[in-house]
């Protein structure tokens with residue numbers, strides 16, 4: 364029997380869902396019943412978004428009562444239903460396999476993260492959606508479709524914003540398992556980071572820079588390598604931080620993954636441990652993507668206006684994402700610098716400062732993170748997405764009734 368519960372709020376509580384309730388089907392037949400009878404429907408997964416992308420004025424649906432099989436076949440892993448990276452990783456690790464990268468936390472769902480282009484860092488690492496090789500989607504009539512890389516709508520389906528239907532399973536590319544050693548360093552001068560961001564962010568397999576755009580004591584280079592501790596950070600004056608790590612103004616608690624020792628990929632690639640609250644908890648996040656080739660100029664433009672937003676900021680994280688072929692990807696056909704902001708959980712204060720950052724980044728054709736807070740007008744969002752018309756055509760074709768459309772999609776991409 365289909366169960367129901369309250370729609371609640373996003374993980375950090377910054378957005379309370381307008382949706383009337385969450386429907387919880389127990390199998391694919393019940394899911395088909397929910398979908399086919401819905402006027403409007405969005406999927407609620409692990410709720411780690413910071414805007415209304417998952418919302419609707421009717422009911423939401425959750426896959427949490429559906430089976431969660433994880434199966435490795437021919438170098439790929441097929442993941443069903445509401446599985447998180449924390450659940451997926453040890454299963455494939457036990458079979459000697461790994462993913463190419465992970466985000467800063469393993470608590471998020473595979474389907475929700477890939478629907479929004481969630482990413483880690485690394486100049487050679489595409490976002491998590493780029494590992495998708497096939498998706499199984501239930502359309503608005505309750506019919507199943509398998510869309511693999513040979514399908515002409517694959518570029519829309521692997522990073523779909525939930526607009527093509529309910530993703531019931533994904534297949535991800537895996538690779539042989541590997542170990543990572545990570546270390547976080549203070550003492551690297553901002554002039555070196557901002558003067559040659561590609562050198563710093565490209566120094567190891569995955570590099571993040573944390574900063575508050577002012578106090579050098581907050582500047583941190585966090586490097587994750589598959590060939591031991593990197594020399595290049597120490598050559599730039601970096602000193603390992605030891606146990607007492609601080610990410611800008613985030614209250615630091617014991618929630619980070621081990622540094623200084625080698626360990627399996629999934630125990631080192633996320634900054635935050637699966638058994639602890641990630642980040643701060645009481646926060647809002649924003650992120651913009653600019654071409655990596657413009658990184659130096661884009662950082663200078665944000666630095667110049669930092670006094671205008673500094674009071675709202677807990678910390679900024681800089682990362683890189685390699686180019687991909689997914690139509691709505693912030694990294695579609697361009698390597699990007701990701702400029703992230705963790706804000707105090709003050710919606711009005713954050714919305715007031717975002718336009719100045721968006722204006723500063725406008726010359727660089729900035730694209731927003733789909734799961735985070737932004738105020739860019741739809742025309743700017745659409746202008747930055749070369750394949751948006753193809754995406755809209757695909758979404759209208761598979762969902763002519765507009766069941767999976769919502770205010771967010773109307774406002775941002777014009778669906």
Ligand SMILES: Cc1cc2nc3c(=O)[nH]c(=O)nc-3n(C[C@H](O)[C@H](O)[C@H](O)COP(=O)(O)OP(=O)(O)OC[C@H]3O[C@@H](n4cnc5c(N)ncnc54)[C@H](O)[C@@H]3O)c2cc1C
Pocket residue numbers: 374405406407408409410411412413416417426466467468471472474475476477478479480481482483524525526528529530531641642643648732733734735
């Ligand atoms: C502490 C924290 C740290 C973060 N770190 C990172 C990071 O390192 N990198 C990064 O890029 N982002 C990061 N994020 C953002 C987050 O990863 C993304 O916003 C992601 O989309 C969250 O997925 P979710 O399933 O939790 O969210 P949800 O809001 O539940 O889902 C996200 C979207 O996917 C859709 N969706 C979910 N499941 C399905 C499905 N089965 N079928 C169809 N549509 C579906 C939803 O409708 C919604 O539109 C972080 C967020 C938090 C809170």
